[in-house]
Amino acid sequence: MRKRLLITSTALAVSLAGCGAGSDNPEPEQPAHEETGDHNSEHHHGDHSSSGEVPEGLKEADNPSYPVGSKATMEANHMPGMKGTEATIVGAYTTTAYAVSYTPTTGEAPVENHKWVIHEExxxxxxxxxxxxxxxxxxxxxxxxxxxxxxxxxxxxxTTVYMVDFEADGETVQNHKWVTEEELRSP
Known part of the structure; x- marks a missing residue:
């Protein structure tokens, strides 16, 4: 009886371990790029910094949770090394933030659920x-x-969107656009 139970248990474990192997979906399900931190890395090139120039018509936030010059810990995971780093707030603006999917004008692979583009962009x-x-x-x-x-x-x-300075994986990033209020926490 024990031998039969052991054989049955082993066969069940082997069959469960093989679930998904050879299935109709050969690609493992991937979380959205903002969760993986790769920001579609084959598409994302070079410097994550910006000039700090803001779009015309963008309004500064009246009473942001994180005022300019303050520090916050980032929960955002838009690029490798970003989540958990300390950021310095360099701008705080009230606007509508969009997650967007688009095909780059460079002909590279489509980017899905890019966070964030703001209304004024x-x-x-x-x-x-x-x-x-x-x-x-x-x-x-x-x-x-x-x-x-x-x-x-x-x-x-x-929401309130923030422009931030931070260091990630040894790279100093200045005027990074954009992080939402929900993607920051007090240090």
Whole structure:
């Protein structure tokens, strides 16, 4: 009886371990790029810093949770080494932030659920916020091939966005655009 139970248990364990092998879905399910921290690394080139220039019409936040000059710990995982690092707030603005999917103008692989592009970085933006499913043209230049790309709005949220300075994996990043209030915590 014990031998039969042992054989049955072993066979069950082997069959469960093989689940997924040879299935119709050969690719393992991957979390969204902001969770993996790779920011679609084959597409994301070079410097994560920016000039610090903000789009025309962007309004400074009246009473941000993290004022300019303060420190915060980042929960955002937009690139390797970002999550858990200390950031210095260099700008705080009230706007609508969008997660977008787009195909870079460089012809590289499509980027899905890129966080964040702000309302004022959409070509010809109007007062009213865009809704999920809307198609827009990006004026943002956070990544190579982003400016001028057609994008689909995946999600939107009215929030305070922050421009931050930080160090990640030995790289000093200045004026990184954008981190939302929900992606920061007090140090």
């Amino acid at each position: 959409v070509e010809g933006y109007e007062d009213e916020a865009y809704a999920p499913g809307d198609t827009v043209v990006l004026n943002a230049d956070h990544m190579e091939g982003m400016a001028g790309a057609e994008a689909v709005i995946d999600s939107s949220e009215q």
